[in-house]
Amino acid sequence: MNLDDFSDLIERPDGGVRRDAEERRERQIVPPGALGRLDELGEWLSAAQQAVPVKPIVQPRVVLFAGDHGVAELGVSGRAAGTAHELVRATLEGATPLAVLARQFSVPVRIIDAGLDCEPDLLPESVVRHRVRRGSGRIDIEDALTAEEAEQAVRLGIAIADEEADSGTDLVVLGDLSVGGTTAAATLIAALCGTDASVVTGRGGAGIDDLAWMRKCAAIRDSLRRARPVLGDQLELLATVGGADLAATTGFLLQCAVRKLPVILDGVVSSACALVAQRAAFRAPDWWLAGQVSGEPAQTKALDRMALNPLLDHGVIVGEGSGALLALPLVQAAAALAAELPERAPADQDDASKTDTDDD
Numbered sequence: 539m540n541l542d543d544f545s546d547l548i549e550r551p552d553g554g555v556r557r558d559a560e561e562r563r564e565r566q567i568v569p570p571g572a573l574g575r576l577d578e579l580g581e582w583l584s585a586a587q588q589a590v591p592v593k594p595i596v597q598p599r600v601v602l603f604a605g606d607h608g609v610a611e612l613g614v615s616g617r618a619a620g621t622a623h624e625l626v627r628a629t630l631e632g633a634t635p636l637a638v639l640a641r642q643f644s645v646p647v648r649i650i651d652a653g654l655d656c657e658p659d660l661l662p663e664s665v666v667r668h669r670v671r672r673g674s675g676r677i678d679i680e681d682a683l684t685a686e687e688a689e690q691a692v693r694l695g696i697a698i699a700d701e702e703a704d705s706g707t708d709l710v711v712l713g714d715l716s717v718g719g720t721t722a723a724a725t726l727i728a729a730l731c732g733t734d735a736s737v738v739t740g741r742g743g744a745g746i747d748d749l750a751w752m753r754k755c756a757a758i759r760d761s762l763r764r765a766r767p768v769l770g771d772q773l774e775l776l777a778t779v780g781g782a783d784l785a786a787t788t789g790f791l792l793q794c795a796v797r798k799l800p801v802i803l804d805g806v807v808s809s810a811c812a813l814v815a816q817r818a819a820f821r822a823p824d825w826w827l828a829g830q831v832s833g834e835p836a837q838t839k840a841l842d843r844m845a846l847n848p849l850l851d852h853g854v855i856v857g858e859g860s861g862a863l864l865a866l867p868l869v870q871a872a873a874a875l876a877a878e879l880p881e882r883a884p885a886d887q888d889d890a891s892k893t894d895t896d897d898d
Contacts, residue, residue, distance in 0.1 A: 539689045541772045541792065541818035548795045548821045551585035559584035562591065565881040575849070579827075579869055580876025586800045586825065587708075591877040595870045598645050598709040599702060600636065600859055601790070602629070603695070604665075605653035605783030607718030608676035609761070614754035616745050617717045620673065623656035625715045625858065626665060636713065636858045643866060649715065650698055652691055653782030668694050674781035677722055678760035681778050688777035688785050695789025703797040710794060711829070711866055713804040713859020716783055720857075721754055723810035724836040725761040725779045729769060730813050731839050735759035738836035740806065745855075772818050780814075787811040795822040802849075802869065804862035805832035809840040816844050827869065829862030830854060 559581040564570050570577060584592040604626050610619035617625075626649055628634045632641060640647045651666045655673035658666040670691045674682040683691065702710060724738040731738075735758040741751060761779045768774040776785040788811040794801050795815075803809055803826055815822050828846040831838070833855045841848065849865040 539692065539773060541692070544792045544796065544819040544822070548792070548819045550821050550824045551582065551798075552588050553585065555588050555590060556581050556585035558590045559592065559876065562881070563876065566879045567882055568879055573875060576868075576872040576875055579872035583800070583869070583873050584876065586798060592873050593708075594873050594877060595709050597706050598711060598866060599707045600640055600645055600647040600711045600713065600863060601698065601702065602647065602649045602713045602715050602859055603783040603787045603790070604649055604651050604715040605719065605781050606655035606673040607682070607716060607722050607781050608674055608680075609678060609721050609757050610718030611676060612678070612753050612757050613750055614721050614746070614757050615717050616742055616750075619717060620655040622715055622717045623654050623660055625717075626651070626654065626661055629715065629858070630662070630665075634858060635856050635860045636863060639860060639863045643863065645711065645863065645866065650694070650786065652694060652786040668698075670694060670782040670786070674722075677725060677764065677779040678757045682722065682781045683777045683785065685774070685777055687782065688773055688780070691782045691785035692773065692776070692789035695786035695791070696793040698786070699790045699793035699797060699799065703794070703799045707799065709866070709869065710799060710801045711804070711859055711862045712787070712790070712801050712808045713857070713862060714783060714787065714807040715858055716807065719781065719783065719807045720834065721757055721761075722779060722781050722784055723807045724834070725758050725765055726775065726784070726810040727806070727813055727836040727840045728758060728762055729765040729775065729779070730817060731843055733839060735762060738839060740834035740836060772814050776814060784811050788814045791815045791826070792819060792822060795819065795825040798825065800825055800827065802827045802829045802862040802865055803846070804829055804859045805857050806834035806837040806840070807857075808862075809837045813840045813843060827865070829865035832857065832861060
């Protein structure tokens, strides 16, 4: 498998449709620009859907890739190593912020176990049936995955994207359920952006103290030494310092772009995978929205590199897809306004055109 092949498969959202959406917006009763970024979102959705007026978002879904990372054994996370399955269980039981928000917004949640470090019988078969391996390797001293496992994980993500597109999902809210995932994500971003470990090291969704931050920084530094020699091959990079959940997320993002399925990114993990995917296919970020600012410095680096401007900045650092899900109503509102605001009467349009001519 060569991820660079995706570059020929991914097209940009339809520019002609976007221009038609912009022209329609100029004819509506609310002046262009009065709705701020909602105008831009509505036009982006029109181009992605190839439809004017834009169609409402009626079948969104939260997709969460789950996995444990061996680097968590170094004490770089606010949670104990090998406990990501507890996050999965809590989400399934409706006891996490993401689960509460999904219930409030009536959005179904799908969890895919790509690399949890637990016995499969602790979770429903629908969650664990796709597992690539049990946990990912400790990336500061060993590869996260074998080459075969990395390809299997990417293919898993591709298959999940196809399933979502085929089932009628019209917008994906993408997140992760991991322990140690932000360390792997920061390593990927630092490697691809050419920065040092200290520049990208954050405190994660669970929060860590200063000593844990220093351990995390050292782990990213050591992992970067292993990442830099393989920067020319995205699949090898994911095998070296990624993980099963990150590789699956990368494949998912690429195939969503192929299938023209829009995605809202959450925090640093999904942003890292998006950056890897962009390296393989430069048009792919045109199909993604950055849901929120997570407070992780590595996420800021990744979004800047992809020229993605976050929709929200509410200080939500809990992760797990919560910030991206909070952005969903904003996107739905943009679609509703673009589709349902009436156009001015022809006489009003003529008057407006005449006024513009007189001003000239």
